[in-house]
Amino acid sequence: MRVLTTVILVASCVLPPSLAQTRPDFSGVWFLDGWSTDVWPAELPYTDKGKEAQRVWAEAPENDPTHQCVFQLVRITSAPFPHELIQQDERVTILYENEHQVRRVFMDGRSHPDDSYPTLMGHSTGFWEGDSLVIDTVGVEAGYLRPQGYPHSDQIHVIEKRTLLEDGAKKRMEMTIIDSEYFYEPINLVYTYSRSQEDIQEYECEVREHLPAPSPDP
Numbered sequence: 001m002r003v004l005t006t007v008i009l010v011a012s013c014v015l016p017p018s019l020a021q022t023r024p025d026f027s028g029v030w031f032l033d034g035w036s037t038d039v040w041p042a043e044l045p046y047t048d049k050g051k052e053a054q055r056v057w058a059e060a061p062e063n064d065p066t067h068q069c070v071f072q073l074v075r076i077t078s079a080p081f082p083h084e085l086i087q088q089d090e091r092v093t094i095l096y097e098n099e100h101q102v103r104r105v106f107m108d109g110r111s112h113p114d115d116s117y118p119t120l121m122g123h124s125t126g127f128w129e130g131d132s133l134v135i136d137t138v139g140v141e142a143g144y145l146r147p148q149g150y151p152h153s154d155q156i157h158v159i160e161k162r163t164l165l166e167d168g169a170k171k172r173m174e175m176t177i178i179d180s181e182y183f184y185e186p187i188n189l190v191y192t193y194s195r196s197q198e199d200i201q202e203y204e205c206e207v208r209e210h211l212p213a214p215s216p217d218p
Contacts, residue, residue, distance in 0.1 A: 024131050024164045027087045029200060030171065030193040036080045037146075039189045044150060050182030053151035057144065064144060069205035071099050072143035073121050074158060074177065078189075082200050092126055092133070097200040105135050112138050118154045133162040145177070153181040170194050 046054060057064065066075065081098035092105040105126040116123050122140035126133060142154040157178040164171050170192060177187040 023087075023128060024133070025087060025168070026085050026092075026133055026162060026164065026171065029082055029084045029196045029198060031082045031196050031198075032080050033170070033192040033194055036078050036191075039191060040078075040146065041187070044187060045183045045185045047180075047182055047184050049153075050151065050179075053153075053182060054149050057149035057151055061149065064147075064149070066144070066147075068207055069099065070143075071101070071120065072152075073103075073137060073140045074145045074152070074156075074175075075143065076101050076121075077158075077160075077175070078146065078191075081203070082196065082198070084200050092135070095200060097203050099205055100203055112136075118142070122158070129161065131163065135160045135162070151182060152177070152179050155179055155181050165192075168195065 076096050076098050079098045081096065083097065084095040086093040086095070090108040092107060094103040094105065096103070101121060103121050103124060105124040107126045110125060112123050112125060116139040118139050118141040120141055122137045124135050124137040126135045137158040140154065140156050140158070142152065144151050159176040161174040162171055173191045173193065175189045175191065
């Protein structure tokens with residue numbers, strides 16, 4: 001009996017951290033509660049550069065890249081479309097119904113690369129803050145936050161804190177948007193989602209006819 005007890009104690013000491021501590025399970029499909037516009041402030045804290053960028057958008061909103069089916073991170077995240085989250089020990093993968101975007105969140109302790117070039121979804125790393133999943137994203141292409149314009153630069157920094165509510169039936173996402181070029185202070189938003197048994201569906205984006213299709217790179 002003493003030998004068996006010793007073996008069990010030794011085995012428990014070498015368990016990987018992921019098994020030694022149970023984490024909340026965010027896996028599954030999530031639908032946004034309410035309207036996506038409800039959480040946004042009536043006015044954004046634009047810098048002079050941000051005001052100018054919004055003015056340029058307002059003069060020709062038809063040039064918004066979303067009319068060419070080009071969506072950046074926050075525009076997709078804040079849209080009223082479901083997403084599916086796949087949770088693993090060293091990576092979280094988020095599948096967005098909107099525009100079929102796939103987002104990889106690295107949970108292995110790595111830092112953001114120093115020389116990353118901006119992409120539509122940026123570079124995301126994640127960590128646990130108690131029972132909350134925190135995702136930190138940089139390296140997002142300049143674009144627009146909402147259908148009303150709300151431009152952001154490629155210096156945008158997005159922090160999302162996800163917390164399960166009501167025994168896992170709902171989750172809260174606290175989003176902080178930092179962009180010192182276009183906003184003189186952070187923008188703080190809070191979204192609530194409900195867990196669903198439905199699957200995300202196929203999404204078909206139709207390019208607007210008043211704009212030419214983007215030409216391929218030479």
